Amino acid sequence: MTNGWNDIKNTDLVVIMGGNAAEAHPCGFKWVTEAKAHRGAKLVVVDPRFTRSAAVADYYAPIRQGTDIAFLMGVINYCIQNEKVQWDYVKAFTNASYIVKEGFEYSDGLFTGYDESRRDYNRSTWDYEFGADGFAVVDETLQNPRCVWNLLKKHVATYTPEMVERICGTPKDKFVAVAKMIAETSAKDKVMTSMYALGWTQHSKGSQNIRGMAMLQLILGNIGVRGGGMNALRGHSNIQGLTDIGLMSNLIPGYLTLPTEREADINAYMSTRGFRPQRPGQMSFWQNYKKFFVSFQKSMWGAAATKDNDFAYDYLPKLDVPAYDVLRAFDLMHQGKMNGYFCQGFNPLLSFPNKRKLTAALSKLKFLVVFDPLETETARFWENHGEFNDVNPASIQTEVFQLPTTCFAEDEGSLTNSSRWIQWHWPAAEPPGEAKTDIWIMAQLHLKLKAMYRKDGGKFPDPIVNLHWPYRLPNDPQPEEIARELNGYVVENVPDPNDATKLVLERGKQIPTFGVLRDDGSTACGCWIYAGIYTEAGNMMARRGTADPGDTGAYSQWAFSWPANRRILYNRASADINGKPWDESRKLIWWNGTNWGGFDIPDIAPTAKPQDVGPFIMNPEGVSRLFTRGMMRDGPFPVHYEPFESPIANPIAPKVRGNPVARVFRGDMEQFGDSKEFPYAATSYRLTEHFHFWTKHVWVNAVLQPEFFVEISEELAKEKKIASGGWVRVWSKRGSVKAKAVVTKRIRPLVCDGKTVHIVGIPIHWGFTGAAKKGFGANMLTPFVGDANIETPEYKAFLVDVEPIAGAQV
Amino acid sequence: MATLQSQDIVRRSATTFTPPAARHQIKVAKLIDVSKCIGCKACQAACLEWNNLREDVGVNVGQYQNPHDLTANSWTLMRFTEWVNPETDNLEWLIRKDGCMHCEDPGCLKACPSPGAIVQYSNGIVDFVSENCIGCGYCIKGCPFNIPRISKADSKAYKCTLCVDRVSVGQAPACAKSCPTQAIVFGTKEAMLEHAAGRVTDLKSRGYKNAGIYDPPGVGGTHVMYVLHHADKPQIYASLPNNPAISPIVGLWKGTVKYAGMAALGLMAVFGFMHHVVAGPNEVTEEDEENAKKLKDAAE
Secondary structure (H helix, E strand, C coil), rough: CCCCHHHHHHCEEEEEECCCCHHHHCCCCHHHHHHHHHHHHHHEEEEECCCCCHHHCEEEECCCCCCCHHHHHHHHHHHHHHHCCHHHHHHHEECCEEEEEEEEEEEEECCCCCCCCCCEEEECCCECCECCCCCCCCCCCCCCCCCCHHHHHHHHHHCCCCHHHHHHHHHHHHHHHHHHHHHHHHHCCCEEEEEEEEHHCCCHHHHHHHHHHHHHHCCCCCCCCCCCEEEECCCCCCCHHHHCCCCCCCCCCEEEEEEEECCCCHHHHHHHHCCCCCCCCCHHHHHHHHHHHHHHHHHHHHCCCCCCCHHHHHHCCEEECCCCCCCHHHHHHHHHCCCCEEECCCCHHHCCCCHHHHHHHHHHHEEEEEEEEECCCHHCCCCCCECCCCCCHHHHHCEEEEEEEEEEEHCCCCECCCCCCEEECCCCCCCCCCCHHHHHHHHHHHHHHHHHHHHCCCCCHHHHHHHCCCCCCCCCCCCCHHHHHHCEEEEEEEEECCCCEEECCCCCEECCCCCCCCCCCECCCCCCCHHEECCEEEHHHHEECCCCHHHCCCCCCCCCEEEEECCCCCCHHHHHHCCEEEEEHCCCEEECCCCCCEECCCCCCCCCCCCCCCECCCCCCCCCCCCCCCCCCCCCCCCCCCCCCCCCCCCCCCCCCCCCCCCCCCHHHHHHHCCCCCCEEEEEEEECCCCCCHHCCHHHHHHHHCCCEEEEECEHHHHHHHHHHCCEEEEECCCCEEEEEEECCCCCEEECCCCCEEEEEEEEEEEEECCCCCCCCCCCCCCCCCCCCCCCCCCEEEEEEEEEEEECCC | CCCCHHHHHECCCCCCCCCCHHHHHCCEEEEEEHHCCCCCCCCHHHHHHHHHHHHHCCCCCCCCCCCCCCCCCEEEEEEEEEEECCCCCEEEEEEEEEEEEEEEHHHHHHCCCCCCCCECCCCCCEEEHHHHHCCCCHHHHHHHCCCCCCCCCCCEECCCCCCCCHHCCCCCCCHHHHHCCCCCEEEHHHHHHHHHHHHHHHHHHHHCCCCCCCCCCCCCEEEEEEEEEECCCHHHCCCCCCCCCCCHHHHHHCCCCHHHHHHHHHHHHHHHHHHHHHHHHCCCHHHHHCCCCCHHHHHH
């Protein structure tokens, strides 16, 4: 989230699109209730199904799954056509006035530089015009036809209300009603918040769905302000922490990136990470990259990371592919190229697409290690459970190790929520049986490996034998010790350059903030954005202060919010070019003539003059991007692409199937179905009664939602003679499931490009272990393809067929 | 549950004496705002857990509602109705938390023939006292909302206690405590009516011109109330009665029929005695014994 859960109470309009907050985030949804109660806020829901969120909405509009970009570009077009733009914001805080290089074009669904054989673009023309001074050229009058604003205007012109109806199936009057409500928030005293989740991410163009809304929010002036923002509702209590700490194959903590194999030394690595400002005087905060990186290396390898060995740069793995994401890992496993797999707090047999392929892949492993508090399907993939897991155990040679771990309520540590709040928690119960913490298990593994490498050597044992391991009990590191490491500490005294008798930083002390980190090896920091969580003042995550000056909902003394305890990102944008709040009733920080102050920690330097320094400090431009240069693989503007399995051809680019640059592995393209064979548009989702695949192990939750079902409209039920509560078979090109049918008015057929499109809804929560009735996973059906930028699988839009059946094994 | 004491009791089933009710508690109420409810069933889970109830894992019968009806173990239930508003042609998904309404004038208590099996406390809560329950099911007939259920395990009637054990120590009912959107709130009846009035004003401002409070006078008002977007049509909310009242049969039963019945019982006793005197005691024949044994074996 750019903002936070509590801040939602400050909004005038909540748009739930690409998510279903009431259903999947019921506790956070209370802030929508607060906004309605205290601000008279309205709630708009746009979803293929009339959801639990829609049940309490002021306005609901249907949309076909996988067409959000067409809808959002349609709203941007509506705002431009109807002069509903927060002009002062757009001119000062976005790149609307930047001139784009000659040569950049868009036509027939593709941008300049597409190479079909590589399924990739040459993105060299997707950039600004740079002047002789090295800065981007701008036209503040917005007259230049090649300025971002005019290119955007041209780009979105296709998405008229009629085109939106044709693509999305949203009746024109409903689309216009929603667009009108959204457009009203372009007023300086009106704000909209966007609450989204996996309904936007789980598409082959998921990143662009989110960009579409981010662009709209910028045009309306709703980023950086109270009650505004782009608010990603994270699905697990600590999934924000997972990405922050860099548990991705291509990241290191704090959103630093792993080197690629082309970056053989630290100079090559830093050459693309210098982030020189692209406009005069801008902060371009990533200029500090090397300080964060070197401090991370010191935290990892301590005394072994020296200036002479480039702070152990060689110890880092170098990527030979963009990322070893889960889809790639399972594809490698499927090809027999991966022998062992450690599966920690993860149940891929149900949570990744195409279960048949996953089972085949796991069967080729030599060993599988599962760390989990529950008896997961993945740990039992080899066990025959009739039609629910129809495998032959005798033919599977994979050795499986199940290591029982503690549950979150049984150990101490921190959780980072969607608001970026890092909150400490204490154990509430003793772990059962032989369960151990994940930290303890990892420590034993590491110490054993370290001993083996010390004894036997190896090709390059240095990264393991030299790993910094400063814990009081080496085989039992404590969560507080790890938190202190993540926060960072001073490795060597740093004298004050003005007074040699004084120290700026004293060896052994915890650092107060990332602002003091250095690139000379004198500081160590495990995750720069977490600097401040555990300072000399103690454990900041354990704070429980409830003071809230100005009633902003910031609660700055409650836990710690990264970065720097900032509650709203880009908060400088809550004030105009002169530093005066856009809306007095929502003031957040302001310029008092000499410095910035207010209710939140300012994003920019406290003395940075408002006219000089832009609010988007992480961008070298200092402004936000309506045109994103070459940073996204599938284009600087979002384009509507159909899902890989779609009921219709793309009305704006009939020849393009799916996202033209999404990665498709060999053999998977052949496993995509077409609408002749599979006529219905399916989508998968969660229900309030369950949490992923965990709560089916809990008796009470199993009572509340006991059995796997699919949802269809009354119209489709009539056509296919399906009775509500009767059994159906649903199948895709990849697999088949049996389920109970819930026939409902909450799903209606849509008319898209002149064709009636029936929607089949498939909840995900059942499997073959636990207290609930055994059921099939939705991933029997889903396609093995991910988002073009970050590889999140396309679970939200695929094709199936449905038929009634007599009954099924229970 | 009977965790409150006899001094809190203002009414007692099948009992002619008035309990002392020495302690006058303030009237309480639970307010369920249907317009804020997202149907998450946290209240159902909280009810099962707080009251330590064991419901069966059922099956899906084509709806979100699970279990499919109230049971002796499920004292509250989200009822889901898909209703197309004829005025707007828009679908509305009406989700109502069903359970005991805790009537000011409780039909169950009136219908109950077992002394002290149903009591009402001075705070308004209507409670079942299991050890006095004879499992006759008259409370079900007496309830205008069809709430109590007889347990197959012990043949006693069960329903929501309004968490009287929590309320008596100053806590809100488990359902209210667990509700994420504060669609369920708990307090004095007066405060709840005031809160509800504010909600009705908000709903009217959002176009629900018939929004209102459900506190039906036919049962003397209730200690569980609803805020409804369409208070003119309670029946669209999974058959919530428009004008609930205690069945006239209960009045009849507890009045004329009761005395006629007692007279009939008296006559039967006299007849029995006379039969004994005239015809002698009933003897059990060998055939009777044989049949009884067969029945017993079959049952085992």
